[in-house]
């Protein structure tokens with residue numbers, strides 16, 4: 247029971263009640279953050295990066311989920327957010343992590359370069375030995391039983407070209423036909439880097455090889471294959487960090503996230519210390535009690551590098567109504583790449599590349615992010631919603647989304663170098679997922695620009711999301727009814743506040 251009753255209001259003079267047992271203290275909301283973007287200081291963002299590097303240095307050189315460096319990163323972020331007055335939770339979740347201990351492949355006695363397909367079952371110690379069978383190359387290689395054209399692959403290790411269906415599908419079809427193992431070869435240059443998607447899909451030991459290796463193997467049907475995979479699954483328990491302002495309406499929440507975990511290979515300072523640091527500094531400048539119309543919820547995701555696990559589980563843990571309470575989601579993953587590009591997710595699919603547009607409202611988010619970067623003199627390019635970061639489950643359930651990044655392993659073109667500076671012909675982040683993703687390899691100009699842009703856009707949406715989802719603030723509604731004026735709008739507001747927590 248509270249000692250004082252506070253009428254829910256959406257005006258600028260918001261009061262916040264914090265209740266412990268029977269006592270409530272009332273804190274006035276701090277002033278609306280005027281131009282949050284200009285308050286973001288690159289050195290303050292960099293200080294968080296220094297902290298994350300030291301945390302990695304003190305914890306076996308990484309901040310990977312399930313390991314002590316991640317827990318220390320969570321403690322750092324949670325401490326800062328609580329200190330700034332946010333309501334912070336760290337919801338726990340578990341998942342199956344795949345660890346590869348060793349891999350080897352030999353064909354006709356020749357050691358052959360390749361990689362495991364993630365989640366592949368292990369072979370018995372010493373590996374399996376079986377003849378090579380080659381799947382015919384048609385429009386849908388190895389995607390259906392009929393693609394084998396009657397070829398008997400029982401007990402064989404089958405070689406299948408990439409394309410048309412998932413690696414998991416190809417592996418399942420081969421397993422159903424009695425194959426002992428599968429090798430999938432690339433149909434473009436470069437390593438395959440394949441995954442079966444999840445442990446449940448994994449049926450037979452499976453490897454990936456380059457196009458060049460695969461084409462050579464395709465000429466050797468019947469050759470003896472020796473495939474040895476030693477790997478294990480372990481249950482990992484880890485957590486997300488979720489912090490929300492104590493002010494603003496909670497049925498039209500502005501949400502922004504960055505993954506806080508690194509890969510086990512390194513400290514993950516660009517991927518994704520930068521997104522985490524930019525978002526954390528924005529939260530700290532905003533504070534837990536700002537005078538905003540919409541509540542702002544910041545998420546620092548765990549286990550992104552293990553398959554977007556933290557963000558996916560979070561979205562799935564919400565009811566349909568709780569998902570409706572989220573107006574939009576903004577994602578920041580790699581915003582200080584050392585050979586930076588400037589990208590915003592292609593919300594309207596105007597580039598026509600890869601997957602289609604984001605949910606309704608995503609086009610507006612893209613425009614707002616583009617404008618925030620243009621205001622700093624930077625022309626951004628679109629980036630496909632290819633499912634490689636934590637927006638994935640948000641768009642899957644229809645929440646309008648967007649975000650910025652500065653690129654990973656893709657190589658910068660001549661035109662991009664002319665436009666943005668940096669070096670053409672090398673990757674945006676040559677240290678992506680390596681031990682060299684450290685404090686020495688961050689573009690701090692790119693970092694500050696992106697941090698300012700994300701802060702400005704979050705601030706804008708904390709005032710109004712009308713352009714994205716049509717939700718009007720009280721002031722906007724009053725403007726719609728000039729004849730009856732504010733009195734009627736106030737009455738409508740009072741009625742809807744009683745109804746809707748709004």
Ligand code: DPN
Nearest residue numbers: 517579580634635651653654
């Ligand atoms: N940050 C990358 C990762 O977590 O592996 C994914 C990514 C690549 C995100 C390129 C943005 C751009």
Ligand code: ZN
Nearest residue numbers: 517518579580
């Ligand atoms: Zn990342």
